Amino acid sequence: xxxxxxxxxxxxxxxxxxxxxxxxxxxxxxxxxxxxxxxxxxxxxxxxxxxxxxxxxxxxxxxxxxxxxxxxxxxxxxxxxxxxxxxxxxxxxxxxxxxxxxxxxxxxxxxxxxxxxxxxxxxxxxxxxxxxxxxxxxxxxxxxxxxxxxxxxxxxxxxxxxxxxxxxxxxxxxxxxxxxxxxxxxxxxxxxxxxxxxxxxxxxxxxxxxxxxxxxxxxxxxxxxxxxxxxxxxxxxxxxxxxxxxxxxxxxxxxxxxxxxxxxxxxxxxxxxxxxxxxxxxxxxxxxxxxxxxxxxxxxxxxxxxxxxxxxxxxxxxxxxxxx
Numbered sequence: 001x002x003x004x005x006x007x008x009x010x011x012x013x014x015x016x017x018x019x020x021x022x023x024x025x026x027x028x029x030x031x032x033x034x035x036x037x038x039x040x041x042x043x044x045x046x047x048x049x050x051x052x053x054x055x056x057x058x059x060x061x062x063x064x065x066x067x068x069x070x071x072x073x074x075x076x077x078x079x080x081x082x083x084x085x086x087x088x089x090x091x092x093x094x095x096x097x098x099x100x101x102x103x104x105x106x107x108x109x110x111x112x113x114x115x116x117x118x119x120x121x122x123x124x125x126x127x128x129x130x131x132x133x134x135x136x137x138x139x140x141x142x143x144x145x146x147x148x149x150x151x152x153x154x155x156x157x158x159x160x161x162x163x164x165x166x167x168x169x170x171x172x173x174x175x176x177x178x179x180x181x182x183x184x185x186x187x188x189x190x191x192x193x194x195x196x197x198x199x200x201x202x203x204x205x206x207x208x209x210x211x212x213x214x215x216x217x218x219x220x221x222x223x224x225x226x227x228x229x230x231x232x233x234x235x236x237x238x239x240x241x242x243x244x245x246x247x248x249x250x251x252x253x254x255x256x257x258x259x260x261x262x263x264x265x266x267x268x269x270x271x272x273x274x275x276x277x278x279x280x281x282x283x284x285x286x287x288x289x290x291x292x293x294x295x296x297x298x299x300x301x302x303x304x305x306x307x308x309x310x311x312x313x314x315x316x317x318x319x320x321x322x323x324x
Contacts, residue, residue, distance in 0.1 A: 004063070005061075006027075010024070012056050020046060021210040034201040036206050037192060037303070051079060051156055080155045088142060090130065093129055094123065101146040114145065117149065153186060159192070189201070192303055203217055214294075230273070230284065
């Protein structure tokens with residue numbers, strides 16, 4: 001198997017805190033791979049190491065077969081990068097931004113490449129307009145064109161759709177798929193959006209508190225849940241001993257006043273409910289296997305339970321609203 005990215009026992013310490021705690025994963029050549037996790041999970045730290053912006057404390061990271069510590073210049077020649085924040089110079093036109101990027105990377109025949117990329121992304125007619133006049137979606141297109149101008153093997157995208165509205169996010173997903181399939185680029189992106197990881201990526205690494213919890217395709221991760229979940233909130237009068245494991249029940253868990261039953265199919269849950277006195281059940285709900293339920297099963301918490309303010313998203317929204 002040929003890998004575009006190889007990470008082995010990677011550790012990054014900030015004083016006494018392990019931002020990355022012995023993580024390992026590989027990204028296959030030509031796939032879209034995502035690091036899925038909440039804010040502070042270690043996603044951006046991982047990308048910063050792989051793009052040579054920071055150095056790991058220990059472990060090995062290779063990009064395009066090159067060790068990021070031994071030859072960071074060679075690594076940079078193989079990669080393109082799209083940050084969570086829009087980093088374009090608003091006083092320059094789209095072509096001028098692309099020209100600046102091309103000069104930084106000593107890209108030959110940059111103008112032909114730039115025109116081709118802008119045409120592919122449907123904004124060639126705006127090539128000579130200032131970025132300050134562009135919509136958020138158009139700005140993202142220019143940023144991706146900048147990442148592609150040097151024809152890199154691998155594209156890194158750090159929270160590429162953060163702060164975007166639904167329509168713009170969907171447009172960007174389509175663009176990322178195009179970059180992957182029609183431009184032949186391996187893509188590693190970070191996200192905390194379940195739907196984004198599910199719909200867009202070939203494989204997912206769930207990362208939480210600096211650790212890789214699980215790796216697999218979206219389907220493989222969902223299957224770890226084991227089936228449909230019946231979550232019953234019980235009243236004190238309910239006899240928990242009356243819930244007995246059967247062929248249709250894969251697992252039974254009790255959490256406080258909840259009985260969480262994993263069944264093989266939806267109809268099994270209906271049959272189970274018929275056996276109980278519903279007057280002793282306060283509420284119940286059925287949850288089909290999803291990345292969210294898989295994340296909860298694997299980490300013990302929801303990806304959205306973090307109550308800390310997502311300042312990157314907040315600043316992105318403020319910035320975008322200010323520019324309109």
